[in-house]
Amino acid sequence: MSTETLTIGKALNLGLRRAMEDDAKVVLMGEDIGKLGGVFRITDGLQKDFGDARVVDTPLAEAGILGTAVGLAMRGYRPVCEIQFDGFVFPAYNQIVTQVAKIHARSKGRLPMPIVIRIPFGGGIGAVEHHSESPEAYFAHTAGLKVVAVSTPSDAYWGIQQAITHPDPIVFLEPKRRYWEKGEVDTDATPDPLFASRVLRGGDDVTVLAYGPMVKTALQAAEAAAEEGRSLEVVDLRTLSPLDLEPVYASVRRTGRCVVVHEAPTTLGLGAEIAARVTETCFHSLEAPVLRVGGYDTPYPPSKLEEEYLPDLDRVLDAVDRSLGF
C-alpha cells in the first residue's frame, strides 16, 4: 500500500498523469493548460512531460474544444477537455448537448464518445461573475451524458482515471474551492466504483445528502450537530447521473428524515429529483418531508454576498431542525 497526503488539485494532476501513461490515446485539451498548467494548475508539468500534442493549448474557443473532441473520439482518442470555469462551458453547450450526448445513440453504438469534460464548479472563491456557477442540472438532465462530482483527494485521483477509461461521455465536476484541501490517497487501492454514492459518516437521526463542495459543509454540520446530541448520517452522492440512491433509501428507512444540500439554485435542481425519488420509494418510512438546502433562484451574486448565498453549516443545521420538528 502506498499512501500519500495530497490536495484535490494535486490528486487530479497525478490521476491525469497516470491515465496518460496508461493509454497513449488520452489527449488533454483546453485553454492555458500547457505552460501555465491551467489557471488552477491541475495540468501542471504535464505538457513538459507528454509534449504539446498530448497536452494541447487550444485556441480560445469552447465550441471548438468540444467539437473537435467529438471527431478525435471517433478516431479512437480519449479527449479530456478542460473548461476553465463553469460559466464558460456554455459556448460549448451546443456541442455537448446536441452532439457529444447523442452520437452514441444515434449511431446505434457504432461511434464511441469516451470524452471527459472537466469543469471546476461552484462558488466561494471571491471571483467575478461566471466563475462560480453550478450547472450540473443542465447536464444531468441530458440523456447520454454521465455526471460525477468529486469531493475528496482520493476520489479525485481515482475518479479522473475511471472517468477517462469509461466508454461514455462524462461531465467531471471539480469543487474548485476545495482544490487546496488535503487528504489521504492510497495509490495502490482498489477504488470504489465511479457511479456509486457513499456513506461518509453514520448517524441515526437525519440523512444528509451532498456532493462536491457541499460534502465538507455537510460533514461540518454533522460535527456541530453531534455536539448537540444529534446524529446525522452524511452521504456523498458522488454520481449525479446516473444517481445511486439505494444506499440513500437504506439510510432514510432508518432515519426517517432526509435533507439534500447543493449550491445550485433550488428550483429544478438535483435536490428536487432526489426528493421526489426518496419520497416515492421511502414514503412509509418518512417522518418528515424531504427538505432541500440550496442556492436561491437568482444569478450567482457578487462576491461580497456569496457567503449569504451559499448554503453553510447553519443553513444545513436549520433544515435538520425543521426536519426534526415535524
Next chain:
Amino acid sequence: MSALSQTTEVVDPVPGADAPHLPGQPDLVQLLTPEGERVEHPEYSLDVTDDELRSLYRDLALVRRWDVEATALQRQGELGIWASLLGQEAAQVGAGRALAADDMAFPTYREHGVAWTRGVDPLHVISLFRGVDQGGWDPVATKFNLYTVVIGAQTLHATGYAMGLQRDGAESATLAFLGDGATSQGEVNEAMIWAATFSAPVVFFCQNNQYAISVPIERQSRVPLFRRAAGFGFPGVRVDGNDVLAVLAVTRAALAAARDGQGPTFIEAFTYRMGAHTTSDDPTRYRLASELEEWKLRDPIARLKAYLSRSGIADADFFTSVDAEGDQLAVRIRQGTLEMPDPAGTEIFDHVYAEQTPELARQREEFVAYHASFEGAES
C-alpha cells in the same frame, strides 16, 4: 502537377503570413514613433489642437494612475481581482476619444481607459472587481455597456445595437472591443458575418496584446488578425496600439465610415499587455522578461510626453500638474474603495426580473427572516 500539390499551392500562405505577428511592418499605421517623432500617413491624417493633445496625455496618465492604484488595492486585499490595462492605455484612450456622444461602446472587462473617456466613475468600475456589484454604472446614460466576461459575447450585442441604429436612421455607430484570443470564438465570427451581411454600423476594435492569458497569438491565428476582415468582406486595418494619435485617427475614420453607411471595419490595435492577465496570473510561466523589456521601449505614455515636450506643446508645469491630478485621483480611488459599503443581502433578489415572481418574493422573505433570526440570537 498532381491535384494534391495544386491544392497545396492554392493554400500557400498569404504574403506576410510567415512573419505575421511582428511589429514595424509597412501595414502598421503610425503617427507617432516610439521615440516621439510625429510622422504622416498617406491615408490617415489627424487634425488635433494642442489642447486636445494635452488632454490626450492627461487621459493616458490618469488612466495609468488609476490602474496602478487598483492593482495596489488588490494586492492589499481590497479587491478580489483586477484586470490591468498597463501598456494598453493608448489603444483604449485613442479608441474611446474617437467616439461621438451618441455612439455606443461595448467593452470586455479590461477597457478601463475607454470607461474613463465615457465619464464612467472609476469607483463604479472598481466596485465590480471588489465584488460589490456586477457593474455599478449606467450603461444607458454613459453609452458604455457593462463589462462582458464571457469572451466574445459582446461583439454580437454591438452588432445588434448597430442594426438598431441603422433601422432608426440614427447617424451613430457602435464600437465593439475584443481581445486577440476572442477572435477564435464562434460568436465573434458570427458577429462579423452579421455585420457584413447587414452592413451594420459597427467597428470591431481588437486589442492584440499578444496573449490570451498564457496563450500567444500564434495559437489563435496563422495570419495577421486584421487580414481576417477581408474574408468577411470588410476592411481590416492594423494600427500601432501604443500610438494614441494613430489609434484616434484610424478609429475616427472607421466610425465615420460606419455612420456614413459604409458598414463595418475591423481594427487590430497592435499592442502589449505589460502586466499580468489579471492579478491571479503568473506571466513568468509563459513569457520572457526580455520581451517585456522590448515593449517598454514602445511605452505609449513616454512617447507622447517626448513629443509634447520636444514640440513645446507642453512644459514642465503641465506635466507636474497632471502628476498632481493623478495623486488626487489615486487618493479618491483609495478612499472611495475603502469606504465602499457592502451591498444589502436582499439586493440579490431585487433585479432578477422586471416583474418579481411570487417564488422569488417568498425566497426573499425567507432570507430576511433567516438573517433576522441570527441578529436576535446574537444580541
